[in-house]
Amino acid sequence: YEAKRSDAMIAAVERSLTKTGKVRSGDDLVVGVDLGTAYIVLVVLDRKRKPVATEMQFAQVLKDGVVVDYIGALRIVRELKQKLEDRLGVELTRAAIAMPSGTPESECKAHRHIVESTGMDVINMLDEPTAANRVLNIQNGAVVDIGGGTTGLSIFKDGEVVYTMDEATGGTHLTLVLAGNYHKSFEDAEAFKKNSDNHREVVGVVRPVIEKMGTIVHRHIQGYDVNDIFLVGGTTCLPEFEEIVEKQTGVRTRKPKNPFLVTPLGIAISA
Ligand code: ATP
Numbered sequence: 347y348e349a350k351r352s353d354a355m356i357a358a359v360e361r362s363l364t365k366t367g368k369v370r371s372g373d374d375l376v377v378g379v380d381l382g383t384a385y386i387v388l389v390v391l392d393r394k395r396k397p398v399a400t401e402m403q404f405a406q407v408l409k410d411g412v413v414v415d416y417i418g419a420l421r422i423v424r425e426l427k428q429k430l431e432d433r434l435g436v437e438l439t440r441a442a443i444a445m446p447s448g449t450p451e452s453e454c455k456a457h458r459h460i461v462e463s464t465g466m467d468v469i470n471m472l473d474e475p476t477a478a479n480r481v482l483n484i485q486n487g488a489v490v491d492i493g494g495g496t497t498g499l500s501i502f503k504d505g506e507v508v509y510t511m512d513e514a515t516g517g518t519h520l521t522l523v524l525a526g527n528y529h530k531s532f533e534d535a536e537a538f539k540k541n542s543d544n545h546r547e548v549v550g551v552v553r554p555v556i557e558k559m560g561t562i563v564h565r566h567i568q569g570y571d572v573n574d575i576f577l578v579g580g581t582t583c584l585p586e587f588e589e590i591v592e593k594q595t596g597v598r599t600r601k602p603k604n605p606f607l608v609t610p611l612g613i614a615i616s617a
Pocket of ligand 1: 380381382383384385386411492493494495496497516517518536539540541578579580581582583584606
């Protein structure tokens with residue numbers, strides 16, 4: 347795992363949220379489309395795999411990895427693509443997508459249709475842990491992806507996925523706990539949670555839930571020779587996440603500087 351290299355790549359994606367790179371033609375570009383239960387993220391890379399523009403939007407059009415609002419998903423992907431095209435001044439025609447491991451064929455087709463309906467060819471489809479590992483580049487260890495609605499765990503041996511699981515717990519669960527605790531609406535609790543000024547306080551309240559997530563990870567790595575855990579997904583942006591998981595599992599746990607953008611970047615790299 348080359349922390350410096352992956353952190354530098356992720357930092358470049360972060361910059362491309364606001365700064366637009368210079369491009370000559372759309373033919374040189376590929377788009378990674380990450381349709382999540384909480385966020386839809388589109389990352390555009392140039393021929394040298396340098397991020398040139400990124401757009402994202404909060405959207406609840408998927409539940410447990412399944413598209414529940416097809417029209418809404420299509421509208422948002424179309425809008426984000428349009429924003430990127432306006433910024434870059436070229437048309438985007440090629441995309442890659444990723445799904446949680448073990449997603450049924452019909453669901454993969456729905457994802458593909460959404461992206462194709464916006465006028466892009468889907469040139470690669472892969473599973474999310476493999477996409478994340480295009481950034482992390484680990485040979486052995488577990489990747490734990492805690493997003494909005496799901497926690498995914500994949501164990502890698504010699505660079506290949508040998509075990510995966512997906513559970514329906516994630517950041518949405520933390521937001522609900524905060525909403526109850528502070529008597530806030532879901533939206534207000536979500537905004538409160540994501541504001542880094544509140545992060546210490548948030549962890550104070552949701553620590554038992556994070557510990558529970560750690561015990562789930564611990565249970566699933568039993569029987570595998572896991573010496574390293576890598577955290578990705580927006581929920582692991584919270585401070586102390588790696589310490590809590592490490593304590594519950596007894597396994598060294600690390601996360602990149604911005605775990606939220608790992609999978610979207612990995613999808614784009616794989617295009
Ligand atoms: P899933 O993986 O379940 O399909 P997703 O791909 O939309 O969902 P991510 O985009 O990785 O998931 O993460 C979204 C979750 O991360 C949301 O619950 C969001 O509140 C949380 N999140 C994002 N940024 C932060 C932050 N800075 N601090 C705390 N939580 C965050």
